[in-house]
Amino acid sequence: MSLDKPYLDVPGTTIFDAEQSRKGYHLNQFCMSLMKSANRERFKAGERAYLDEWPMSEDQKQAVLARDLNRCIGLGGNIYFLAKIGATDGKSFQQMAGSMTGMTEDEYRNMMVAGGRSVEGNRRVGEDGDAQAHRQPQGRAGRQSGL
Numbered sequence: 001m002s003l004d005k006p007y008l009d010v011p012g013t014t015i016f017d018a019e020q021s022r023k024g025y026h027l028n029q030f031c032m033s034l035m036k037s038a039n040r041e042r043f044k045a046g047e048r049a050y051l052d053e054w055p056m057s058e059d060q061k062q063a064v065l066a067r068d069l070n071r072c073i074g075l076g077g078n079i080y081f082l083a084k085i086g087a088t089d090g091k092s093f094q095q096m097a098g099s100m101t102g103m104t105e106d107e108y109r110n111m112m113v114a115g116g117r118s119v120e121g122n123r124r125v126g127e128d129g130d131a132q133a134h135r136q137p138q139g140r141a142g143r144q145s146g147l
Helices: 018-023 025-033 037-045 047-051 058-066 069-074 079-088 093-101 105-113
Strands: none
Touching (some): 025 058, 025 079, 037 079, 058 069, 079 093, 093 105
């Protein structure tokens, strides 16, 4: 049963939903293994050999080896798990995020301090091809007056 996913057309955005979670399960478990010092040392001593111990796809393994975090996300990786790779490499989350956006760490930090990215070009595309602002559906509480 396929669920309606109106969020799939947000430019440059991969939503970590149940499908992505299933796709990236072993990739994310590998990342979590890096929380243990002994596993980090084994990974650093032979990255490919350590990755081959995990039932990940070849694409996932190649993305990790290339440190292509955007590709890892597309293949089911969750950024909070992927951060363990960056930490193993001695990188801060800010350095990782900068690399994912094509910015230096300083450029990324300055952009975030200035309020983040503009919403222009980052809105979902509607069925008619026009950009639409993200709107949360109004639930019962949102329709009630006087609250």
